Amino acid sequence: RSGYLLDAIDTAYRTIGLDVAADNDDVFAGLVTAQILQPGSKYDSIRVLAEAGATSASYSTIKRRLPRYATDEFRDAVTAVCADHAGIGPTSLVLYDVTTLYWEADEGDGFREPGFSKERRIDPQITVGMLTDVNGFPLRIQAFEGNRAETKTFLPSVEAFMDTYDLHDVTVVADAGMISEANRRDLDAAGLSYVLGGKTRELPxxxxxxxxxxxxxxxxxxxxxxxxxxxxxxxxxxxxxxxxxxxxxxxxxxxxxxxxxxxxxxxxxxxxxxxxxxxxxxxxxxxxxxxxxxxxxxxxxxxxxx
Incomplete structure (x- = not known):
């Protein structure tokens, strides 16, 4: 049964085009497969793949490949194949939201820093923003400092997506919680159209x-x-x-x-x-x-x- 599951994941991986985006990197493919089977650490992915009957690279090899996966070029390549698969075009609707990932550490390091946590944690964390299509299919993921406000992640993610696809005519639709007055001025400066939910504190x-x-x-x-x-x-x-x-x-x-x-x-x-x-x-x-x-x-x- 695990063989059927591995075949299904591999077929989806290649259908999306992730094999092309990763330049046929088997280590990256193994990490993706392991996260689908059982989300966990990079080290734990070796065990997960072994239990499913698949081979894995050594932990030292995985660590050597990670810097490449963290580059803008690699992320843009993955973004490109995901958006192509989703059929993103001039009339497409894309969705954006953020979450946080925390580390059990005593001090921050400039990137992993304590910040606003919906789980009320005080541990160092990072803020992760994700763009998806209307069905929730992921298009782009980007990490920010843990103490950066959610509203400050929005425009950089949208602009990076626009740069990847050379988009010029984009309309931003957001609720009042995501767009501050400063963000609205930034949207004006970027020349973007927008539809924003507003906070009404006094009778207009x-x-x-x-x-x-x-x-x-x-x-x-x-x-x-x-x-x-x-x-x-x-x-x-x-x-x-x-x-x-x-x-x-x-x-x-x-x-x-x-x-x-x-x-x-x-x-x-x-x-x-x-x-x-x-x-x-x-x-x-x-x-x-x-x-x-x-x-x-x-x-x-x-x-x-x-």
């Missing part, structure tokens, strides 16, 4: 004006307001348009969450429950108060997305 002017012109009138589901920004050519900021959308279902869920958080905040302020993190609790040196003003601001924005 077009909605404020609509409410002022329609006192006492409730929003309707799927209502839309549009704001246009002329940009600032001197600073390299192009004209943009912001679309604000109201959803009654989204508003209902948001208000329900606000009410629940307020209930917990009142219990904390009255000493009925221990102090816990709550955005509606204002902590003084000796007092605890419910922040009704902040809750009112959030209610005003309930259901609105930019």
């Amino acid at each position: 002017y077009p909605i404020w004006k609509w409410r002022n012109d329609h006192p006492g009138v409730e929003y309707t589901h799927d209502q839309i307001w549009v704001s246009r920004d002329p940009g600032d050519p001197a600073k390299g900021i192009r004209p943009s348009r912001t679309i604000y959308h109201y959803s009654a279902d989204r508003a209902r869920r948001t208000v329900k969450g606000i009410d629940e958080s307020l209930r917990k905040a009142r219990n904390i302020a009255e000493g009925k429950t221990p102090v816990k993190r709550n955005r509606y609790v204002k902590m003084g040196k000796t007092t605890k108060e419910v922040n009704l003003e902040l809750a009112s601001q959030h209610r005003e924005l309930a259901g609105i997305k930019a």
Whole structure:
């Protein structure tokens, strides 16, 4: 049975074109096969392949080959065959996300450094960004310093992908968590078009004006307001348009969450429950108060997305 499995992996490997990208490097092919069979260390790949009935290079040979696999040229070659196999073209959608890999070490080395960890670890780590096609097929992987913010990995990965394929017309679509204001300026400077999910911290002017012109009138589901920004050519900021959308279902869920958080905040302020993190609790040196003003601001924005 292991023979069938090894044949299937080898067929997929060659169908994608990884054998060509790696210049028929059997060591690289063995490492790829071992990671599919049982993800683990480079040293452990020798055991995994042996148990599957395949031969492996020695550990010293594997270590000698690693510097080549870490070069930009090698990564670009792998990226090229993966994107060709996925049929990436002018109208393709590609996805980007990041994760972190940590080391059980006491100190960083300039690359493996402590940083933001979703697992709340304090060990040195690296940040890894990956581009995939719409089906999740990997196109490009890139590693960054462990203390680099996720938002700072986005543009370098996109630009490297564009360079590999000599792409010029790319539209970036991202949520507010991935794109900071500094990133938006970088996108402008790079000449990239973008569609970004925005964070709305206060009532936008077009909605404020609509409410002022329609006192006492409730929003309707799927209502839309549009704001246009002329940009600032001197600073390299192009004209943009912001679309604000109201959803009654989204508003209902948001208000329900606000009410629940307020209930917990009142219990904390009255000493009925221990102090816990709550955005509606204002902590003084000796007092605890419910922040009704902040809750009112959030209610005003309930259901609105930019």
